[in-house]
Amino acid sequence: MRDGDAPVFEPMNNRRDSNRLLVRHLLLPTIFLTVALLGGLRVAAETGAFLFLAPPLVALVLAVLLMLLFARGGLVNLRAWFTSDHASLTNVSHALTLLALFFASAQAFNSVLPESGLFRWLFAFFFLWTLWNNQFAHFDARVTLRSLAALFGTAFVLKHMLLASIYAPDGGWLKRLAGALVEGVTQGTFGVQESFAPATGYISFFTLALYVLGLILVPSAPDTDERDAPQHEATSLVSRYRQLPDGERALLREEILRTERGRLEDEIHSTRTD
Amino acid sequence: MQPNLIKSVGVAWTLLYAAFVIWIYATAPRTFNEATTGASVVAGTYAIDEARFRAARELFGREQYAAARDEWTRADPAMRDARTQFYIAYAFYREGWGRVYNDDALFKQGLESIERAIRLSPEGALRVDDPELKIHSAAELKAELQQGAESSLGDLNPLKIVRERK
Numbered sequence: 001m002r003d004g005d006a007p008v009f010e011p012m013n014n015r016r017d018s019n020r021l022l023v024r025h026l027l028l029p030t031i032f033l034t035v036a037l038l039g040g041l042r043v044a045a046e047t048g049a050f051l052f053l054a055p056p057l058v059a060l061v062l063a064v065l066l067m068l069l070f071a072r073g074g075l076v077n078l079r080a081w082f083t084s085d086h087a088s089l090t091n092v093s094h095a096l097t098l099l100a101l102f103f104a105s106a107q108a109f110n111s112v113l114p115e116s117g118l119f120r121w122l123f124a125f126f127f128l129w130t131l132w133n134n135q136f137a138h139f140d141a142r143v144t145l146r147s148l149a150a151l152f153g154t155a156f157v158l159k160h161m162l163l164a165s166i167y168a169p170d171g172g173w174l175k176r177l178a179g180a181l182v183e184g185v186t187q188g189t190f191g192v193q194e195s196f197a198p199a200t201g202y203i204s205f206f207t208l209a210l211y212v213l214g215l216i217l218v219p220s221a222p223d224t225d226e227r228d229a230p231q232h233e234a235t236s237l238v239s240r241y242r243q244l245p246d247g248e249r250a251l252l253r254e255e256i257l258r259t260e261r262g263r264l265e266d267e268i269h270s271t272r273t274d
Numbered sequence: 275m276q277p278n279l280i281k282s283v284g285v286a287w288t289l290l291y292a293a294f295v296i297w298i299y300a301t302a303p304r305t306f307n308e309a310t311t312g313a314s315v316v317a318g319t320y321a322i323d324e325a326r327f328r329a330a331r332e333l334f335g336r337e338q339y340a341a342a343r344d345e346w347t348r349a350d351p352a353m354r355d356a357r358t359q360f361y362i363a364y365a366f367y368r369e370g371w372g373r374v375y376n377d378d379a380l381f382k383q384g385l386e387s388i389e390r391a392i393r394l395s396p397e398g399a400l401r402v403d404d405p406e407l408k409i410h411s412a413a414e415l416k417a418e419l420q421q422g423a424e425s426s427l428g429d430l431n432p433l434k435i436v437r438e439r440k
Contacts, residue, residue: 021277025284033291037298049304089281096288 024222025093031214032100038207039107042115043197051196055106058124059113063106065131066148067098072135073144074236076101080221094222101218108211111204112155114163123155140236141220148215152208160201167195311352322358323349334361335406339369356400359391360412367409367419371439381423388416408440 040053055063070076081094109127114120130151139147241252257264297316303309314320330345343365350358366384370377392398392412400412409415418440 017277018280021280025281026287029284029288030291033288033295037295040299047304050302050309051304052299052302054299087278087281089278089285093281093285093288096285096292100288100292 020219023217024097024219028214028217029097029100031210031217032097032104035104035207035211035214036100036107038203038210039104039109039111041200041203043199043203045195045197048197053110053115055103055110056113058128059106059109062109062124062127062131063102065128065135066105066109067102069131069134069139069144070101073139073141074220075141075144075215075218077221080223086223101214104211104214108152108208111207112152112159114159119163123159127151127155138240145212145215149212152212156204156208160204164195164201308351315352315354320352320354322355327358330361334365334368337368339365353390354394356391356394356412357402359387359394360400360402360415363387363391363412363415363419364407364409367415367422368439371422373437374434376422378423381419384419385416385423388412388419392416 040055042051042053043049044051067076071078076098081098082091086094113123113127134144134147241249244252297312298309301312303312311320326345326349330342330349333339333342333345343362346358346362346365347353349355353359363384366380366387370380370384391400394400395412398412401410402412403410409418
């Protein structure tokens, strides 16, 4: 690099760092707190009044499991988020962001959980089942994100489209019939779902979209340059390699040697000549 | 921009926004109007609608107590003005008062309003200098409402019918 290049790239780096800081310390908490605000918002069908529903206990439990999954899946690398190398202000800001993420997660669940009846417990059970199973599966950040988007998307469709349609007060005879059949199967234990104004579905959709956007923006390790990402991936790959059984390790070594033998020999040769 | 400045602003903004979210869930406003009224109370800029207050006072003077209460409720939607709450309680008293018996339900609502007025007034001492009223202090109105709402042997006193409404 020529000496004259430095001033050209320096301001760009500063701007990039500055934007990254703005995203991490301002935009992310704003997104997650907005999700926390809107996740419990319903609009009454008859009066159009706002109803703010605080997250139920089961949503908090689900949020705890989700946070554990974030940590396990590498979406949030806690050691990088909280370290003694950071200034206390940075650690405080990170703690607030993660706290906002926790409440946003709880409210995202609150947004897609039916308000009452057996459906509420069915949904909660399936969420718990999925999250608990995922704790023991191998996930990376991207897979975790995709899995979560699918999970919330499915729950949204079930609650705000299917259930809302079945229990809509102005639903047609087919909807009423379907409602009556479902009700009859369980002898009324499904309970009557509260009907909300269509705006509730739109608010929930916006909330979940915002939540997923927030998750996409969350850096796994805040103060790591993106250029170090391949190195992180390599470290992760090595750790995964060490978890493999002996047979699979041998298979992997053979495959690497088969494709990389030439390059490895060149590297060894150049090291010896140096 | 300085990194520390961004972080400080971020922390302050996050705390402020979080407080707003908690406040919204604690007060649970049902409309945007309720939310803005609540916000103005928190900001200390809340003021009652004087025009509505005067209109309600006129209705009160014409003995249209229910209508007057409605107007006062609209004038003070956040129920934060001690004087308006005093008048609402007074309207409950006037409407609920009877020569033979009092309307207990209205008197109880009146008690709630006057207790609110006392809570809102500094040191709990509220005085309204309205020449058309016979009761001027909140404590006196509260005593009158409490006495009227209670059942006692005095209720059987035939001389009760000669007492006058205040």
